Amino acid sequence: MPSRKTVKRFLMLILSTFAVFLLSACSSEQFIVLNPKGPVGEVQANLIFVSFLVLMIVIIPVLLLFFFIVYRYRDKPGNKSPYKPEWDDNVKLEVVWWGIPIILIAILSILTVRDTLVLQGPPSEDVEPITIQVTSLDWKWLFQYPEEDIATVNYLKIPVDTPVQFELTSDAPINSFWIPQLGGQRYSLPGKSSTLWLEAEEAGTYYGTANNFSGDGFTEMNFDVSTVPDADFDKWVEEVKATNQPFTMEDYQELVKPSIVGVSAYSSIPPNLFEFIVDKNGGKYYKSNNHTEQFDNSRQLELGN
């Protein structure tokens, strides 16, 4: 039989773990999901806090009640609390505890639907967004900037306070593109292009990662995201253009092969490469791809393959 002391110590252990975690989560920069640096991450972090709170408002009293019941009705000689072995039914009580979770779930459903809608469009409406085309490969990330006509590998630079429309696809197994401090992830799928909106509010360097297992080099698929003021971004684009080679179709064929590579940048990209990648993996069969430009099938021959 566990003595009451052991039980108490055990409970203290659980509670203190929670307490330590909560305290440190709010104060420490290491809990990157809870310290977002952009509006999307903020919406999500708030939702996390609110849903956690709503749940705790129910869970904690229930836990206390539970420990109270276990303590009060334990089978000890001289326990004077009532004992009613046939008492097994009470409509009022049952209504209460069908009601509590229903109300809880109703509240959370409303919050869920609200924020699902909020996160659909660009995080801010008044700034012109930029587009970045993201391709997950075995085992590296290719980022193309169609408007700037440059590309990078395993490295991302974006301007602050500008909504970024990431278009995601994969030329390898399904992966997931995640920059926790800017906001939640989205899958990159072969043959499909999907959209993820993010925006940074603070200049800095953030951690980005692959988040859906894709084979042997998966662990190596993390990358830095640096966010810089607008002017610096333009300067950087110029620099990339001035100091690097163009990205050619041959470079791409090389990059697609399974390998782990470092960071690199390119001064230009082959036109419609992203659409080519999507279609090559079957995107042509898929109606709802939101290509920026409808890919012209005749180009396929030109691009090889």
Add this chain to the structure above:
Amino acid sequence: MIESIKNFSSDFFVTGDPLIYGADVSIVLVMVAIIFVLTYFKKWKWLWSEWLTTVDHKKIGIMYLIASLLMLFRGGVDAILMRTQLAFPNMDFLPSDKYNEIFTTHGTIMILFMAMPLMFALFNMVVPLQIGARDVAYPFLNAVSFWTFFFGAMLFNLSFVIGGSPDAGWLSYAPLSETQFSEGPGQNYYIWGIQISGIGSLASGINFLVTILKMRAPGMKLMKMPMFSWSVLSSCIIIIFAFPILTVTLGLLFIDRYFGANFFTLAGGGNPMYYVNLIWMWGHPEVYLVVLPAFGVFSEVVATFSKKKIFGYKSMVFALLSISLLSFFTWVHHFFTMADYKVDAFFAITTMAIAIPTGVKVFNWMFTMFRGRIQMKPPMLWTIAFIPTFLVGGATGVMLAVAPADFQYHNSYFLIAHFHQVLIGGVVFGFFSGIYYWWPKIFGFSLNEKLGLWAFWLWNIGFYVTFMPQYALGFMGMPRRVSTYGWDMGWAPLNFISTIGAFLMGAGFIFQVWQIVYSIKHRNKEGAADPWDGRTLEWSIPSPPPEYNFAIIPKVSEQDDWWYKKQKGLTKVKEDYKPIHMPKNSGIPFIMGGFWFITGFGLTFEWTWMGIIGLIGVATSIVVRHLDNDTDYYIPVDEIERTEARIGGTR
């Protein structure tokens, strides 16, 4: 020639890894030891006639139990290896390819070859006894279920030493699991190990559903049936609808791999998203079908050890059935990050809706204890540990169900912590509770409580130490399935703590093995027939029960019938025996399982001839069985009288 044989054998037998050589050596040693012991004690015949050919649900239950504990060991070793690799940053203990194999086999084994058979162990040990039946509806099919599970599990485990393990994750998403990215036998082992044991799972689902619907003792209306049997019924409903989806999904994947079809490759006109959808249409119901019987165990245990009727019987039944139904409408929550936002919102709400009946069950358990008298016996301890653990696990489940927030939790350690909390805190604690509860009934002696207490505290403390830090790691952005990490993200301390917890749980398991071995040696048979002052029919017969379970089928009039009979002093039954109709043992299920193994092995290595030989063997076994008319017999009255006198039955 010699070169090619060499090449073949170095692919066939996995070489070049000390872990695997260790496994090779220990497998050979264990086999030799088993053969030696069986021969030395002249036990071959006993093994064949008492166990391998048995159709007795109690013995089949025991075999399920042994197999699942072995698999718990194997899956546990996988877990410890992974946690060792993750204990410190930049560890070199398991390279990424080995790490990938190990997390894949860990997940697959724990769900399909540990949790499922442990669940079937309980079904077999308890359901017929609890509803007053002499066996399951289809005893022969029951043996087929066990042996297909067993040989499927063995096939899967063989991959570690022969050919190489699968390494695409426990759900093996296409296209990663397609030939293009996963060549070789590993992924085929995955397909065939699961397909073959899946036959058994589906058959068991049907078997127990029919058993419960058709074979209840007279007077046991459905609404008087014990809660555990209700939970088995709900679980079987899920099995029957979910397992065919799995079979089809893996069948399509096999066709893709074997014949070069394109079901799951978009380029060929299929779609990988079909795979993700299909596998979760099975996968989500799967996790619920393993937890429902655990809920059933808790209901029995709470009532027995609170000395009180289960609270809110009707709403408990309603909750179980509504969970069965709802579990088929939530699968998209496993890939909110792939779906469309409208779809996300819909499935977020259905997922949260499941928390309603689940929450109601928790309240009902609590109010069963309320105004009861709680005895802290071992099964009750696991139940009491379960409730807070599951409350928190359910709460994090609801957090995950909030779709926009899930974009931040998905595939991170937060998710890992959630499902281990519900699977360990719910399923494993539940099944342990059930095993501790019904052990005296099945084996006729009780388990040592002191060693059990050590196991209990080690498992519990170990659980919290392992998984609470993992929630935090999720908020720190640590993805699941990374094989190592650097110092820069600050993940090191929490990972180290988590590893300590894993070792604590490992120690808990060792205590349990010790507890079982110790209790077998120091048999304590005292009061084994009804040690907990039970409430349901299984406690009305001797422990272990005779092969026919009930010499006289009881007449049921109340919900906790045995409890009321004891209260009213009606436990004596008139000894008016009739010959008992019983099924005969049969070697066919075992042999058929063997042929399935050959089929699976052949198809794994793409040796079509061998697959065909195996399938012919399977078909022949079925035909032979059909031609056999000598499948049953009667136990005569005088033999029943002798048995009952010897075991002191029919009190």
